[in-house]
């Protein structure tokens with residue numbers, strides 16, 4: 001997807017210098033509120049549903065594809081959703097450098113790239129280093145929600161969580177269920193895969209309380 005020149009990502013694109021270190025999220029959002037983070041937020045379809053349904057919460061989406069990040073930031077600007085920020089960057093690095101311990105009320109990972117070839121498995125998001133960072137930045141009892149269409153990646157995830165051993169694994173419940181959504185998470189990949197009749201695999205990994 002080429003970067004479209006008519007997009008206006010500011011003010012929803014969050015640009016922070018590497019040297020800024022750990023962020024004060026109350027300052028970022030100009031208010032104290034629960035913060036939820038989506039990794040690989042694409043064009044922002046899930047966060048748009050969430051931000052509309054839960055205006056009392058703050059949301060961050062991290063997306064490393066420049067064009068998608070710009071599209072999503074522009075989208076939230078058009079909706080005047082001042083409680084959403086999009087980061088154009090690599091998630092694990094950004095979490096490590098910029099997020100304080102016990103900061104997040106929820107993490108969301110929907111349809112992460114499966115990297116199916118064995119020699120590419122090391123590129124997968126869900127691995128021990130990611131679980132360590134997630135455990136560090138989530139508040140006690142906060143959930144990490146995951147959905148994938150990829151059976152083998154899901155088995156890899158279950159194995160990785162079992163080996164890590166510090167999350168409680170629960171059945172998936174859509175974070176949008178309370179507002180009557182008739183989809184799991186409403187992302188572009190979910191819509192595409194529903195049309196292809198693909199099965200979905202999902203879980204919640206909850207930090208102990």
Ligand SMILES: C[S@@+](CC[C@H](N)C(=O)[O-])C[C@H]1O[C@@H](n2cnc3c(N)ncnc32)[C@H](O)[C@@H]1O
Pocket residue numbers: 039040041042043062063064065068089090091092110111112113125187188189190
């Ligand atoms: C398969 S797409 C899914 C997008 C969206 N979640 C959906 O369900 O429609 C995966 C997205 O995650 C982004 N991504 C993959 N690894 C990432 C990482 N380490 N940090 C930030 N974004 C990442 C990709 O650029 C891509 O937009």
